[in-house]
Amino acid sequence: MGDEIGSKVEEGSFVTPGGFIGTSEEFLTGTGTYEEKGKVYASTTGILNINTKERIVSVKPTVKTPPIPKVGDIVVGRVLDIKGSMVFVDVGRIKGSEDREIAASEQGVIHVSNVKEAYVSELSDEFGYMDIIKAKVIDAKAMRLSTSAKDLGVIKAICSRCKVGMKRKNDRLECPNCGRIEMRKISEDYGMGII
Amino acid sequence: MNAKPEKFIIDGLRLDGRRPDELRPLKISAGVLKRADGSCYLELGANKVMAAVYGPRQVHPRHMQDATKAIVRYRYNMASFSVGDRKRPGPDRRSIEISKVCRDAFQPVVIKERHPRLAIDVFVEVLQAGAGTRTAGINAASVALADAGIAMKSLVASCAVGKVDDTLVLDLMKEEDNYGQADMPIAVIPTTGEITLLQMDGHLTRDEFGTGFKMAMEGCQKIHEAQKEALAKCYQMKDDGGEQVGE
Numbered sequence: 359m360g361d362e363i364g365s366k367v368e369e370g371s372f373v374t375p376g377g378f379i380g381t382s383e384e385f386l387t388g389t390g391t392y393e394e395k396g397k398v399y400a401s402t403t404g405i406l407n408i409n410t411k412e413r414i415v416s417v418k419p420t421v422k423t424p425p426i427p428k429v430g431d432i433v434v435g436r437v438l439d440i441k442g443s444m445v446f447v448d449v450g451r452i453k454g455s456e457d458r459e460i461a462a463s464e465q466g467v468i469h470v471s472n473v474k475e476a477y478v479s480e481l482s483d484e485f486g487y488m489d490i491i492k493a494k495v496i497d498a499k500a501m502r503l504s505t506s507a508k509d510l511g512v513i514k515a516i517c518s519r520c521k522v523g524m525k526r527k528n529d530r531l532e533c534p535n536c537g538r539i540e541m542r543k544i545s546e547d548y549g550m551g552i553i
Numbered sequence: 554m555n556a557k558p559e560k561f562i563i564d565g566l567r568l569d570g571r572r573p574d575e576l577r578p579l580k581i582s583a584g585v586l587k588r589a590d591g592s593c594y595l596e597l598g599a600n601k602v603m604a605a606v607y608g609p610r611q612v613h614p615r616h617m618q619d620a621t622k623a624i625v626r627y628r629y630n631m632a633s634f635s636v637g638d639r640k641r642p643g644p645d646r647r648s649i650e651i652s653k654v655c656r657d658a659f660q661p662v663v664i665k666e667r668h669p670r671l672a673i674d675v676f677v678e679v680l681q682a683g684a685g686t687r688t689a690g691i692n693a694a695s696v697a698l699a700d701a702g703i704a705m706k707s708l709v710a711s712c713a714v715g716k717v718d719d720t721l722v723l724d725l726m727k728e729e730d731n732y733g734q735a736d737m738p739i740a741v742i743p744t745t746g747e748i749t750l751l752q753m754d755g756h757l758t759r760d761e762f763g764t765g766f767k768m769a770m771e772g773c774q775k776i777h778e779a780q781k782e783a784l785a786k787c788y789q790m791k792d793d794g795g796e797q798v799g800e
Contacts, residue, residue, distance in 0.1 A: 372788065374781045375662075375699050376707025376744045392664065392706065399744070401664060401704040403784050420788040421584075421591070423702035424609050424668070458590055461609040461668055 369408045372420075373400040379415050388416030424461035425452045427495045433503065434513075434553055435466055437489040443470040445485050447493065447503060453553050463501055468493060472504035474511070474543050484543040490514040492545050492553065511545035513552075525549070557732040561717035567729070569598075573722045574768055576712070576775055581692070581783035583700045591701025593783070595693035598726055599683025604693035606701040609671035617672070622665035624672045627656035629690055631679040651687045658691055658711070658740040658750040664704040673703060684730035685713050688738050691750070696780050700787065708780050709749060711740035712772035714765040716757060721765045723772050737762075739769045743777035746770065 367379050377400040379391060387393050388409070390402035400406070404419040427433065432453035439446040447466040451458075473484050485491070489512045493503035505511045515524045517533035517540070524531035524540060526548045531540045547553075558568060566572065577598030586592035589605035596602075612618035629652040633642045644652075655677070663673060675698065677690040691711035698705060715725040716735040730736055735755030741748055757765060 372785050374708060374784050375705040376742065377781075378744065390704075392704075394706070399706065401706065402702060403699045403788070419702055420791070421700050421702040421784075424590075457588075459608065459610040461671060463670065464611055 367406060369406060371406050372404075373406050373417055374403050375399075375401055379406065385413055385415040388414040390417030390419060391415055422455070422458065425455035425458050426461050427452055427498050427501065429495055429498050431495045431498075432492060432510075432553070433460075433466065433495060434490065434492055435464075435503075437485050437487060437491060440481050440485055440487070443481065444468070445470075445473070445481060447491065449501065449503075451553075456553065462498075466493070466501040466503045468503045468505060472496065472502070472506055474506045483541040485512065486515055486518055486540065486542065488516055489542070492547065505543055505545075508546050511543040511548075513545050513548055513550075515540070515542055523549075555728060558728055561722075561729060561733070562720055567717075567722060567726075569726055573720055574771070576724045576772055577726065579776065579779050581696055581779050583696050583783045583787040589697075589701075591697045591699070591703070593693045593696035593700060595689055595696070597685065597689045597692070597724070599681060600679070600686055600689040601681035602686065602689045602693045603678045603680060604690065604697040605676045605678075606694070606697045606703065607674040607676075608701075609668035609673050609703070612670065612672040618670045621669055623663070623668035623670075625656055625659055625663055625665065625675065626672055627652050627659065627675045627677070627694070629655055629677045629679070629687065631682060631686070635679045635682040651690075654750055654752065655687060655691055655694070655740075658709055659694065659698070661747070661749055662706045662709055662742060663698065664706060667704050673698075673701075684725050684727045685738065687711070688713050688724075688740070691740050692776055692780065696783055699780075699784055707742045707744050708777060709740050710743045710773035710777040710780065711738065711750065712769050712776055713738040714769040714772070716755065716761065716765070721761060721768060723768050735761075737765060737769065739766065739773070741770060741773045743774055 379398045382396045392401045400417050402417045402419045403421045404417040407416050433449050435447040435449040438448050445468040449464050449466040493505045496504045520535045522535045580596040583593050585594045591606035593604045675694045679686045688711040695709045715733045717729045717733040735757045737753040740750035
């Protein structure tokens with residue numbers, strides 16, 4: 359049954375999930391495709407792409423696909439805990455798909471060695487509880503993150519005493535309420551609302 | 554409520570002028586909700602249903618998660634204003650059962666292994682009911698899942714066949730459903746012909762079951778074409794830089 363007979367699929371044609379592409383003798387399966395009983399079908403809605411050299415078919419999605427973190431992605435999250443040499447982060451969104459929840463574990467972790475280029479003697483001088491941070495994914499599977507770049511680090515922090523948003527003052531943060539000074543690994547986008 | 558009509562088929566045509574093997578007018582539009590990850594609005598005759606898909610996302614409560622694959626959650630719900638007499642809101646015996654069978658209709662097509670520990674949530678809201686809401690819901694949910702970019706082996710198409718005046722009819726409408734002799738909704742994977750849902754209410758003979766099943770299968774193929782068209786239309790609209798429906 360189905361649309362195997364007669365319908366010809368070619369490079370650039372629009373396919374929907376279950377759309378017949380070819381046989382497994384003809385093609386290798388790339389992204390957005392799957393193989394079953396010797397036949398290759400589309401698993402995503404999109405435009406068919408045939409790599410004639412390597413004989414790989416893939417589907418370039420025309421719909422937004424679930425955001426899965428990859429190495430190099432920029433993520434935004436909140437510091438949940440600081441324990442020993444680790445910072446535990448609740449990862450909220452991936453840059454570029456801010457309107458969609460991430461399709462992976464939300465638990466990210468930053469090791470003290472990935473906080474910044476310089477030596478870190480005390481992690482509590484770099485992050486505080488409830489800080490909003492911007493970080494880069496360095497291991498997608500274990501969700502290991504790094505903040506060692508100028509634009510990465512804390513983008514919003516609250517005063518540990520009075521819980522109000524801190525203002526940036528040179529390389530430190532100052533509480534506008536009580537005047538308390540706190541240290542952070544501050545991103546150059548601190549307080550700008552830029553992701 | 555309308556009373557039982559004397560005859561369901563007059564001169565080979567049904568009460569609404571359809572032939573026995575004809576579907577009600579079908580309208581599908583994908584990507585209608587801005588805040589959902591995938592959505593679809595579907596009209597099938599008097600039925601008006603809205604489907605929304607969220608996820609893959611974190612599972613709460615946590616004990617429901619599966620370390621090897623994603624879980625699919627499906628909620629079929631009828632709006633209180635969807636039927637003639639007000640429907641008491643909230644899940645009841647009927648809607649819990651429909652949610653369960655519809656969820657099972659999608660289990661074999663969603664490639665769940667792609668998203669371990671996560672949940673794919675499907676919400677189907679029946680805004681106006683007129684017989685065959687579960688099939689309309691499945692058709693809408695299928696397009697909404699595709700719109701959410703969730704990897705699937707195929708779309709699922711669904712359609713009902715029934716018996717009135719000892720005649721097999723496709724895609725029952727309200728009177729035929731209420732006073733007919735049988736109602737059999739099916740959901741299939743249109744490309745392979747595999748069945749993912751099959752229910753029956755009333756009585757059919759063995760032969761009637763066979764022919765009826767074939768009729769429903771053909772109906773599903775037509776619906777499948779409409780589903781593909783809706784997804785293509787949604788893409789073309791984005792391509793032209795046009796606004797999404799309902800935004």
